[in-house]
Amino acid sequence: MLDANIKEQLKAYMDKLQQPIELVAAYDDSKKSQELRALLEELEPMSPKISLRTEEAENVRRPSFAINRVGTEIGVRFAGIPMGHEFTSLVLALLQVGGHPSKASQDVIEQIQSLEGKFEFETYFSLSCQNCPDVVQALNLMSVLNPNIKHTSIDGALFQDEVEQREVMAVPSVYMNGEPWGQGRMTLEEIVAKLDTSSSEKDAEKINQKDTFEVLVIGGGPAGASAAIYAARKGISTGIAAERFGGQVADTMGIENLISVPYTEGPKLV
Numbered sequence: 669m670l671d672a673n674i675k676e677q678l679k680a681y682m683d684k685l686q687q688p689i690e691l692v693a694a695y696d697d698s699k700k701s702q703e704l705r706a707l708l709e710e711l712e713p714m715s716p717k718i719s720l721r722t723e724e725a726e727n728v729r730r731p732s733f734a735i736n737r738v739g740t741e742i743g744v745r746f747a748g749i750p751m752g753h754e755f756t757s758l759v760l761a762l763l764q765v766g767g768h769p770s771k772a773s774q775d776v777i778e779q780i781q782s783l784e785g786k787f788e789f790e791t792y793f794s795l796s797c798q799n800c801p802d803v804v805q806a807l808n809l810m811s812v813l814n815p816n817i818k819h820t821s822i823d824g825a826l827f828q829d830e831v832e833q834r835e836v837m838a839v840p841s842v843y844m845n846g847e848p849w850g851q852g853r854m855t856l857e858e859i860v861a862k863l864d865t866s867s868s869e870k871d872a873e874k875i876n877q878k879d880t881f882e883v884l885v886i887g888g889g890p891a892g893a894s895a896a897i898y899a900a901r902k903g904i905s906t907g908i909a910a911e912r913f914g915g916q917v918a919d920t921m922g923i924e925n926l927i928s929v930p931y932t933e934g935p936k937l938v
């Protein structure tokens with residue numbers, strides 16, 4: 669499944685595992701199950717902290733596998749094989765379930781840990797979807813940080829019956845506790861804010877504690893960022909408030925004419 673170069677890189681990542689993890693696989697007779705078995709059998713020897721066993725429970729999707737932190741309730745599940753755009757999600761899930769810290773801010777981590785209630789998330793993705801990994805990775809991280817949150821990422825191409833029954837029209841499509849909950853690209857912060865009903869008040873409280881700005885720019889896309897940078901460069905005390913920093917730029921993989929690159933040499937004339 670994995671070429672020699674990827675295997676070597678992945679092995680280096682698996683050295684960062686701090687706690688033992690187990691891969692719990694649910695196979696059936698399909699070709700995809702054979703591929704999943706091959707992948708998991710390649711992953712297991714990459715670290716003495718990884719073990720592999722087969723799922724005993726009947727009522728799980730097949731092929732699927734859970735990544736669990738041994739001796740805890742912490743874990744995430746992938747239904748299908750997370751290659752393509754989801755390969756990074758697999759690597760991050762292995763690392764984070766294995767105790768490697770995430771890069772999320774301490775504020776957001778604490779907000780996730782303090783979420784009350786039981787949340788069972790299911791995300792339908794496709795391997796060619798560029799907006800899916802953000803959502804898959806955010807919900808995986810949340811389930812690592814708070815055992816009340818469970819997350820299964822489902823490759824819609826392999827579970828067509830479900831896709832049709834639930835009328836999933838686009839990916840990523842997120843269900844919570846069996847009900848449609850969200851669609852399209854969402855950041856970790858957006859997901860947390862949607863779950864934490866007191867989030868707006870907390871944000872307002874934080875902003876109230878700040879001194880008044882001479883200029884407050886609303887919007888964090890290229891226009892807002894440029895306006896704020898130029899105001900700040902003139903020594904004006906400047907604030908920037910945005911629903912989502914980056915604006916539309918955050919929705920695309922390739923960008924032409926990007927004006928927010930801090931410095932560039934431009935094309936070389938040889």
Ligand SMILES: Cc1cc2nc3c(=O)[nH]c(=O)nc-3n(C[C@H](O)[C@H](O)[C@H](O)COP(=O)(O)OP(=O)(O)OC[C@H]3O[C@@H](n4cnc5c(N)ncnc54)[C@H](O)[C@@H]3O)c2cc1C
Pocket residue numbers: 886887888889890891892893909910911912913914915916917919920922923924925926
């Ligand atoms: C898929 C895609 C590909 C693209 N490719 C290119 C390309 O290759 N080259 C190119 O030149 N352009 C491209 N564009 C267009 C480019 O991204 C936009 O022209 C540019 O982002 C516009 O910048 P903006 O700052 O005016 O607005 P936006 O980027 O839309 O930013 C708006 C900002 O305002 C915030 N905001 C909105 N409402 C509120 C509110 N009520 N309260 C607080 N904040 C709010 C938003 O969160 C965001 O931060 C692309 C766009 C998309 C979607």
